[in-house]
Amino acid sequence: MRPRAGLLLGALSVTVMVGGWWLIAAAGIVRADLLPSPKDVWDAATEVVTQGYRGTTLWENIGATLGRLLGGFFAAAFVGIPLGLWMGSSRTANAALDWIIQFLRPLPPLSYMILLILWFGTGDLSKGMLLFLTAFPIIVASSAAGARGVKEQRIQAAQALGAKRRAVFRHVTLPSAAPMILTGLQIALAAAFSTVVSAELLAATNGLGWMVISASTFLRNDIIIFCIIILGLLGIMLAWLLRAADKWVIHWRGRD
Secondary structure, eight states: OOHHHHHHHHHHHHHHHHHHHHHHHHHTSSOTTTSOOHHHHHHHHHHHHHHOBTTBOHHHHHHHHHHHHHHHHHHHHHHHHHHHHHHHHOHHHHHHHHHHHHHHTTSOGGGGHHHHHHHHOSSHHHHHHHHHHHHHHHHHHHHHHHHHTSOHHHHHHHHHTTOOHHHHIIIIIHHHHHHHHHHHHHHHHHHHHHHHHHHHTSSOSSSHHHHHHHHHHTTOHHHHHHHHHHHHHHHHHHHHHHHHHHHHHOTTTTOO
């Protein structure tokens, strides 16, 4: 399908969805206090953008959420990628650490949120640690899988040409593992993004998740829906940035 046709089809589907939402609200199928109309949500958005929400601006809350998300995510990538590459390249390291990573990976992140609050307090450190622990095992596992997937013939060919261990890692292992690493980063970012809002539901004083739980106490469903729309748009933007980075950095993907 051509890019323009895909764009038009996507715009049409969004228009149909918003139109259906408007019809449901206009027909009174769902009570207005439970499902505000698109106009009500637009009015709430205008109110939040121009007047803020409970002493905070929209941009402050977006910045708080993104700051927590990116802080935990980049910390996990900084530690997780080298560790995963080490595990994928060393049988000893893999044997020593794989069980720990496999134990952490399926755990629901919120299962240890209370412990993190008790250990690190209710500030951003506990939320950052939660996001770190959410993304970390995914990044480690994908990096290790990428390193293990390097073809032995490539390593042997580089060694036959006189490449030392560091050169083999730099010119063979890392480029071969990079596509899997970037894929893992995309999955980890999505997992961390869904967790940051949940983390802000507990003991937070700003952020989009805080706005959602705060608005719910005042039955402001129009603000809740507006925050959900903002979160969805942020998720699309972050996913697009990672995909663009993938195409730019891993320009050899699919050419093996």
